[in-house]
Amino acid sequence: MNYETPLYRPPSEAQSLILQATIGCSHNACTFCSMYSKKKFRVRSLEEVYEDISWARANYGKVQRIFLADGDALAMETEALLAILKKLTDSFPEAERISIYAGPKNILAKTEQELVAIRQAGIKLAYFGLESGDAEVLQAVKKGVTPQEMIKAASKVRAAGIELSLTVILGLGGKKHSRQHALHTAEVVSQIDPEYLAALTLMTEKSTPLAARIAGGEFSLLSPREVLLELKMMLACLEVKNCLFRSNHASNYFAVGGLLPLDKERLLAETEQALGDYLLLKNEYLRGL
Structure with missing residues (x-):
């Protein structure tokens, strides 16, 4: 595979075939993110992508899951994306799922008919x-x-x-906006009512604009306890119908998971227990992006 690194994928795609349909992120302006800061966004040619698919078919065994990278493969023209999906489904008929990162601006740029076609093609x-x-x-x-x-x-x-897997970032509002961040995030998630929800915790790298704000005293990071309080507040206010929640990302101080609303009380109780026992929290040096 002709990967252009660094390469990122969601935790649940650890065993998936990763295929770069695009390079970098089409937005690439978020102040907290440095993932694609050294990559200039571009859409790979169909020839390049087809070569990777052919190589993967020849060298890999059974492929159950496929993930389209980089930061927002949905940014590419629908016709090209549909061509890639056809090549994938023809090459890997055994695949159970094809998934993709999808940014809001690029979703809004697609018509409803285009999104339905993308679903029918395999996403x-x-x-x-x-x-x-x-x-x-x-x-x-x-x-x-x-x-x-x-x-x-x-x-x-x-x-x-x-299906939709949402990610939210605990601590993204800093100390000043922690409460409104938790409450309004819970409100928006509840309105969306996704199948999956994952919580990460803010981590900053020195190269990001947010790191400069922290260094200048304009933004105050939450303590581990404040992160847990924010998580507890968000969980308490969530009103979803059937959502699998996880906070098992490497950035988190504490991992909980369960089905909402069924397991809400258990998740809140476990979070409350962690608030009273710092031995349950991950050490700072073990956290990662």
């Missing part, structure tokens, strides 16, 4: 970086969309029959 799951449901926080981190646009984009994906 079953979209990873959607909500990060926050608070308007001030989203504006501060330069996400490029409003909470209302987040809801609209997510709703378009679900209406097309594509």
